[in-house]
Amino acid sequence: MNPATLGRRAGALLIDSAIALLLMMGALAIFAGISFATGGAFPLPIAVIAAYLVLLAWFAFYSFLQAGAGSFGMRALGLRLARVDGTESPLGFGRALARNVVWGLGGAIVVGYFSPLFDSSPWRRGWHDKATGAVVTDIAGRGAPLPVAPQAGAAQPVPMRAGVTDAPGAPAYPVAPPPAPPAYPVASPTAPPAGPPVAPPVAPPPYVPTPSAMTYAGDTELVGRDAVAAPTPAPAPVLAPAVPVAPLRGASTAAGVISFVPGVTDPAARPAAAPAATPSTPAPAAPAAPPLSPAGSAFPPLDAPPSADVDETRLSGPARQPLARIVWDDGTRHGVYGRSVFGRNPSAEPDATRVPVRDETLSLSKTHFELVVDEQRALWVIDRESTNGVVIRRGTQRQTAVPGERTRVRMGDVLEIGDRSATVEVAS
Structure with a gap:
């Protein structure tokens, strides 16, 4: 009519x-x-x-x-x-x-x-x-036909929407369960030197990443908006690597006893070492022997260069863009990422996002209306049997949303709810 x-x-x-x-x-x-x-x-x-x-x-x-x-x-x-x-x-x-x-x-x-x-x-x-x-x-056919708004206080049946059942469905955005924290092995407090004694390394000590910045076997890095970060365990104490020192001439190393500790024993007690003969051609310096690590340890050697994936820039997932935005008359903006229920204190539903709206005029009901995006990314509004209803203003035309039925809204439409109003901005 x-x-x-x-x-x-x-x-x-x-x-x-x-x-x-x-x-x-x-x-x-x-x-x-x-x-x-x-x-x-x-x-x-x-x-x-x-x-x-x-x-x-x-x-x-x-x-x-x-x-x-x-x-x-x-x-x-x-x-x-x-x-x-x-x-x-x-x-x-x-x-x-x-x-x-x-x-x-x-x-x-x-x-x-x-x-x-x-x-x-x-x-x-x-x-x-x-x-x-x-x-x-x-009856002359002037103007666009509109549904008649029901009388105030009359209970209207809510028709079932296509594709929606009463049974609670899966959430719109599944969240991956957090992985179990891996068991971190503890490094041995002492590590006896291995191999023949060599001279102290001339090059500066290599970079050693802290346990919080290292990537261990079994860890899973979750990147993205909806990922859940794994709980960070307390880092295990890591001892500083011992710098190998050239032993004294004539000192026995078979028993594995260190005869000189830098900064503790008196260096004057050491006998003078005989000067070594200078070779005709310089020989490359032998690398320092790495400290032993426990068998089966997930830690890389402490003096090994950092792995490539430690300093490598990781690509994070693209930020999710809202399908639509609702801009209220007081400047408040709400993004619509899926089925969203608006009101002063909307009730929780398993397949919808609650969007509480601050309304000092009490024009909105606790659960007033919801916005639904279909497969073609079209936006629809549904009046949830509210007190003041929802009036869609498009230019000079106004249309009242029938409670329980979907009504199409487009970019630039204004939703009038009592003394409040909100503008629809479709992101697509």
Whole structure:
């Protein structure tokens, strides 16, 4: 059904009011003429009462016309009364008469004449329309057809959406379970030197990564927005590597006893070493013997160069982009990554994201509406049986979302919720 504009409704009312005024003036002139012609035999007060009886008869006939195809003014402008249930059936004489009575009582306090302006929906239902469950439709086909908003307080069944079941489904974004922390071996506190004694290395000691920066066997690095970081165990104490020192001449190393410790024993106690003969060609220095590591240890040698994957730049996963954004009138922005439920304190649902909205005007219900993105990345809004409902404003047109049914929204649409409003920004 197409909602009638206020201008055409006012025009139909003016036509019907002009007919009623002419009929009243004509009846009053006829009965007053009879009173004057009879010299008062037909009293003038009785003539006035008779004129009002004619007006009352017109009122009943006027309601009878509205109950069917419409009054003379409504027929002239292509309007008709219908029931609010959307069946386009005639309103009926009883409801039409009650509607005109409520209209007259509201007009007695003047405010009732302007009650259609209090309704922000495209139907502009006044007090007399809401009291009798009526809407004024445009049968001439002007304007876009819109569903009729249900009466306030009426419980409407929520239809099942396609592809959605009552059983709780899997979450929209699965999260990988955190891996079990690996068992870290502890390095041996002492490591006896191995191999023949060599001279101290001239090159600076190699870089030794700390345990927190090393990558051990069995670890799994999770990179991305939705990854869950593995718990970091306390690092095991790591001893500084012992720097091999050239032994004294004549000292025995078979027992593995160190005869000189730098910084502890007196270097004067060492006998003077005989100068070694200078070779004719310089020989390359032998590398220092690495300390022994326990068998089966996951640690790399401490004096080995860092592995390639330690200093290598790792590629992280691309940041997830929202499918749409909701910008509220106070500047608050909410990203929509999937099915999202909005409200002051929305209830938790297994396959939806809760989006609490701070609302000091109390225009939003606790669970007010939800936004759904289908397979074609189209955005839909669903009114969750809220108190103030959801009105979609697109340019100069307004459409009220039917509770429980999906209504298409596009980029630039404005969702009006009582005293609050939000603009839809589609990211795609």
